[in-house]
Amino acid sequence: MNYKKFCINFLSTVIIIFCAIIVVNYYFDFYAVFNQNKEHYVSINDRYAKVAYILNNKRMYDTFIFGSSRVQKMDSLILSTKAYNMGVVAGLPEDCLRDLRILLNNAIKMENIYLGIDNFSYRNDYQYEIQGINRIPYIENYNDRMRYLLEVAFKVPNFEGLKERVLYDNNKLGKNYLTTSGKYSVPESVERNINNSIEKYVYDEKFKKPYFNENNEHIDSTISIIKEIKQICDDNNINLVVFFNPVHITSYLKDDIEISNRFKKELANITDFYDFNYINFITVNNYFWYETSHPRYFVCDWQLKVITNQYDEKIPKDFGHLVTKKNVDYYCNKYKIDKENFKMPEKQYIPEYPII
Numbered sequence: 001m002n003y004k005k006f007c008i009n010f011l012s013t014v015i016i017i018f019c020a021i022i023v024v025n026y027y028f029d030f031y032a033v034f035n036q037n038k039e040h041y042v043s044i045n046d047r048y049a050k051v052a053y054i055l056n057n058k059r060m061y062d063t064f065i066f067g068s069s070r071v072q073k074m075d076s077l078i079l080s081t082k083a084y085n086m087g088v089v090a091g092l093p094e095d096c097l098r099d100l101r102i103l104l105n106n107a108i109k110m111e112n113i114y115l116g117i118d119n120f121s122y123r124n125d126y127q128y129e130i131q132g133i134n135r136i137p138y139i140e141n142y143n144d145r146m147r148y149l150l151e152v153a154f155k156v157p158n159f160e161g162l163k164e165r166v167l168y169d170n171n172k173l174g175k176n177y178l179t180t181s182g183k184y185s186v187p188e189s190v191e192r193n194i195n196n197s198i199e200k201y202v203y204d205e206k207f208k209k210p211y212f213n214e215n216n217e218h219i220d221s222t223i224s225i226i227k228e229i230k231q232i233c234d235d236n237n238i239n240l241v242v243f244f245n246p247v248h249i250t251s252y253l254k255d256d257i258e259i260s261n262r263f264k265k266e267l268a269n270i271t272d273f274y275d276f277n278y279i280n281f282i283t284v285n286n287y288f289w290y291e292t293s294h295p296r297y298f299v300c301d302w303q304l305k306v307i308t309n310q311y312d313e314k315i316p317k318d319f320g321h322l323v324t325k326k327n328v329d330y331y332c333n334k335y336k337i338d339k340e341n342f343k344m345p346e347k348q349y350i351p352e353y354p355i356i
Contacts, residue, residue, distance in 0.1 A: 018154065021153075021154060021155075021156060021157065022153045022154065024157050025152060025153050025154075025155060025157060026153065028157070029041075030043065030134075030157070030158070031043070031044055031045035031048065031049065031133070031134050031152060032044035032045065032048075032049035032176070032178055033045055033048050033049060033052070033148075033149060033152055034149065034152075034153075036049055036052055036053035036056065036178055036179060037179065038178070038179065039177070039179060039180070040175040040176055040177050040178065040179075040185075041175070041176045041178055042173050042174070042175070042176070043134075043174075043176065044176045044178060045133075045134045045135065045136065046072075046087070046088035046089060046091075046176075047088050047095065047130065047135055047136065047137040047138065048136055048137060048138045048139075048148075049178055050084075050086050050088070050178065050182055051086075051099055051102055051103075051137070051138035052138055053178055053179065053182075054084065054086075054103065054108060055102075055103075055106055055108075055138075058106070058107065058108055058109075059109075060082065060084075061082050061083065061084040062082045062083075062109055062110055062111040062112070063076070063079055063080055063082055063083035063084070063110070063111055063112040063113075063114070064083070064084055064085075064086050064099075064103075064110065064112070064113055064114070065079070065083065065084070065085045065086060065087060065114040065116070065182075066086045066087065066091065066095060066096035066099070066113065066114065066115050066116065067086075067087045067091050067096075067114075067115065067116025067117075067118070067245070068087060068088070068089070068090055068091040068092070068116065068118050068120075068121075068245075069087065069088075069089050069090065069091070069184070069294060070087075070116065070118060070245045070293075070294055070295065070300065071085070071087035071091065071116040071245070071300070072085060072087035072088070072089075072183060072184040073087075073183060073184055073185070073186065073294075073296075073297040073300045073301075074087070074183060074300045074301060074303070074304055075181065075183055075297075075300075075301050075304070076181045076182060076183060077181060078301055078304040078305060078308070078310070079112070079114070079304060079308065083112075083181075084181065084182040085181055085182035085183040085184075086099060086182060087116070087182070087183075087184070089135065090120075090124060090129045090135075091116075092121055092124055092126050092129060092222075093115065093117070093121055093222055093225045093226050093229065094126040094225055095126075095137070096113070096115050096229055097225055097228055097229050097232075098137055099137075099138075100113070100229060100232055100233075101232075102138060102140060104232070104236065105140070110236070110238045111238065111239060112238065112239045112240075112241065113229075113233055113238055113239070113240050113241070114241045114242075114243070114304075114307070115226075115229065115240065115241070115242045115243070116243055116244075116245050117226075117242060117243065117244045117245065117267070117273070118244075118245050118247075119213075119245075119247055119251075119252075119255055119260060119277060120213045120215075121222055122217050122218055122219045122222040122223075122259075122263050123213045123214075123215040123216070123217055123218070124213060124215065125215065133151065133152060133155060136148055173187055174186050174187050185297070186290070186297060190290070191296075194287075194296075194354075195354040198287065198350055198351070198354070199350055201286070201287070202285070202286040202287050202348040202349070202350060203286070203348060204286070206291050206292070207248070207250060207286045207289070207291070207292060208250060209250065209291075209292060210248075210250045210251040210253070210254040210292055211247075211248070211251045211291065211292045211293035212251055212254040212255060217259050217263075219259070219262060219263050219266060222263070223263075223266045223267065223270065226242070226267065226270055226271075227270055230270055230271055240271060241274070241307060242267070242271050242272075242273040242274070243273055243274040243275070243276065243303060243307055244264070244267075244273055244274070244275045244276060244277040244323075245276060245277060245295075245303070246276040246277055246280075246282055246283050246295055246299070246303075246319075247277055247283065247292075247293070248283060248286075248289050248291070248292035248293065248295075249279065249283050249284045249342075249344070250292045251292045251293060252277070252278075252279065252283060252339075253339070253342070257335060257336050257339050258336075260277070260335070261332040261335060261336065264323065264328060264331075264332055265328050265329070265332060267323075268323055268324060268325050268328035269325060272322055272323065272324045272325075273322075273323050274303075274306065274307050274320055274321070274322055274323070275320065275321060275322075275323045275331065276303055276306075276319065276320045278331075278334075278335050278338065279335075279338045279339065279342055280316065280318045280319050281316040281318055281319065281349070282295070282299055282302075282316060282319050284344075284345060285345075285348055285349040286348050287348065287349050287350065287351065298355060302314075302315045302319065302320075303320065306319060306320035307320070314355055
């Protein structure tokens with residue numbers, strides 16, 4: 001075979017393959033980093049896409065909800081039509097601080113910030129959480145941002161992900177409403193399966209397996225970050241609302257109450273916060289959970305309703321209360337006593353009719 005012809009054919013094939021990869025990546029936009037213009041996405045790089053969307057729509061929102069996947073399911077419309085859910089996978093206070101700075105640097109007018117805290121907020125390593133092409137935060141520097149987008153463009157597509165998009169099943173896949181509320185909606189089939197067999201579901205073995213991060217705590221550094229967030233909000237006349245997300249009883253019992261209480265006392269010295277992270281009707285009943293880490297979406301919505309004092313007869317009266325500098329010692333002592341005396345209920349709550 002003619003060597004020159006072989007080289008031309010080889011290079012042509014390589015170019016065609018790379019062009020095909022770029023076209024597939026750009027068209028399907030697996031991480032929503034090239035354009036943020038679809039009604040909903042199957043999966044996105046939350047940390048990048050949500051900030052990019054806000055920067056391209058500077059006047060649409062003035063209220064933002066920050067937090068982890070436990071926050072992602074919150075319906076921001078409960079707060080207002082100008083509220084947006086900035087929740088990200090394994091979101092930490094560091095995400096809020098980073099995004100807050102970017103939004104302010106780009107003249108985004110903010111009235112309210114809602115910050116969700118988790119029992120892993122003072123254990124997880126932020127640098128670890130932002131590893132991977134689908135977790136890279138938005139990059140302000142133009143050259144660095146272009147390098148990231150090129151990396152995404154040339155990445156060999158995940159063909160399982162490609163298959164999901166081509167054979168899209170509305171019932172089996174979750175949705176990220178990037179261009180409206182920012183919230184994540186769990187697959188319809190998940191909710192349907194729960195409600196079709198509630199009695200079987202609430203006694204599932206998965207609820208005996210705790211979700212717990214055993215990393216060493218770094219309370220001081222996390223508190224320092226929250227202090228900075230509070231200072232930025234105060235300096236810019238932004239109302240900051242902090243809340244502590246609930247955790248399933250199995251995971252709660254695995255957690256160290258002394259460490260949790262220490263964090264809450266430190267937090268109360270910075271700002272009042274709404275606490276849902278203790279033993280209550282929601283946390284001890286499996287019906288309200290997908291597993292021992294994530295509450296069902298309507299529970300997340302109930303948190304916002306409690307915080308904003310919106311009455312809903314379905315919300316248990318013991319779900320959520322305001323912790324302040326004056327009452328934090330009382331509540332922390334109560335949490336400790338309640339945990340020491342707690343006995344797992346023999347029967348699980350089963351509603352007469354599905355709540356949703």
